[in-house]
Amino acid sequence: MKDAMIQTPANLRHLLSDAATRLRAAGIEAPQREARLLAAHAAGTDLAGLLRIDVLPPGSHDTFMQILQRRLDHEPMAYITGHTGFWSLDMVVSPATLIPRADTETLVEAVMDHLPDRNAPLHVLDIGTGTGCLLLAVLAEYPQAKGIGTDLNPDAAHLAARNAARNGLSARCDMLCCNWADGITGPFDLILSNPPYIPHADLNGLMPEVVRHEPARALDGGADGLVAYRALATIVHDLLAPGGIGVLELGIGQDHSVPALMHNGGLQVLEIRPDLGGIGRALVVKK
The missing domain is CATH 1.10.8 (Helicase, Ruva Protein; domain 3)
Known part of the structure; x- marks a missing residue:
């Protein structure tokens, strides 16, 4: 009835x-x-x-x-409406990328605390940029900064460029399709990344909205969830400018294993910042 x-x-x-x-x-x-x-x-x-x-x-x-x-x-609401908010920006989304989460805003907060000069002419790299949300949020807060976002998925790189235009930031960034930071030369004052970090065996246990609709490649961190961080430890060390910082997103329970990988790669952990749920979410490192 x-x-x-x-x-x-x-x-x-x-x-x-x-x-x-x-x-x-x-x-x-x-x-x-x-x-x-x-x-x-x-x-x-x-x-x-x-x-x-x-x-x-x-x-x-x-x-x-x-x-x-x-x-x-169980299609996510953001895919239905075609956009979602992140930080102070409105982001177009598509199934080519993960939907920006409020937890990821913790990384922007960490950047602003560790780099307090808002007029600094920062050179920023965002590895695995997805929608471009991290890079664009930082550029919005640092009007003299410029940056590069990279993504292996050409559809994601195109979407990130679209979001840069949507938010009036195209003149200060380039969105490139490449594997990690292949072909990119530094140094960078700030390196950002929200990499795949879900252990492969845990993927099917995620919410239906995630399992059925969001791109698995952007979630799958390999057998132990740490594959991306092993690559990032070397990339961040090699491309980071003296005095610069790297800010990486962590998954649940990775606030011990990932810092050890960074230390082995020659990086020093400055902070592990919790999100609003108390989970260690933003890892801040320097050379």
Whole structure:
């Protein structure tokens, strides 16, 4: 009966209630908010604008039904809407890259504390840039800085360039398709990376949104989750300028193993900064 009610334009309150019930049954967290976000996107408005709507127009109703099914299939909301916020920026996203997470903002906070001169003409390298979120957030905070973002996936590099243009930062960065930092010459005052760090055996235990929809190559850290860090230890050491810092994202429980790899690579750990959940998230190193 509910499915029949929700197939044609209906009172928005009833439509949202039915959608929330279906989202809850699918195991989606905060189903009422998710239903409202989907309806707002379908109607081309925001949550405040949705308050002024009693019935979705036929075209918007059809769109709502389509994107509701996508969310019921655990497609991430950011892929459905096509964008998400990171730091002070609005980032376009696609299945070519991971969706930027709030935990990753911990790296930007660490950069700002360790490099307090906001007018410094920093030369920045972001390895595995994805959407470009880390590099672009730093460039937004340091108006004299310039940078390079690299990604093995050409679609990701193209998306990062699109985000640079979207946020008015194209003139101060280049997004390149390459493996790690192949062909890149330093030195750099700041090296950033949010590398793949999930142990291969743990991938299938991640949330359905991640397992089914986000790119496995951007998550898979090999048998022990540390493959990328072994490469990064050498790259950071070789490309870091005197007095420069590297800031790398860590996975859960890696705040002991990764610092040891960095030490073996000739780097000194300055800080392991926790995210809001208390997990050691941002590793700060220097030569």
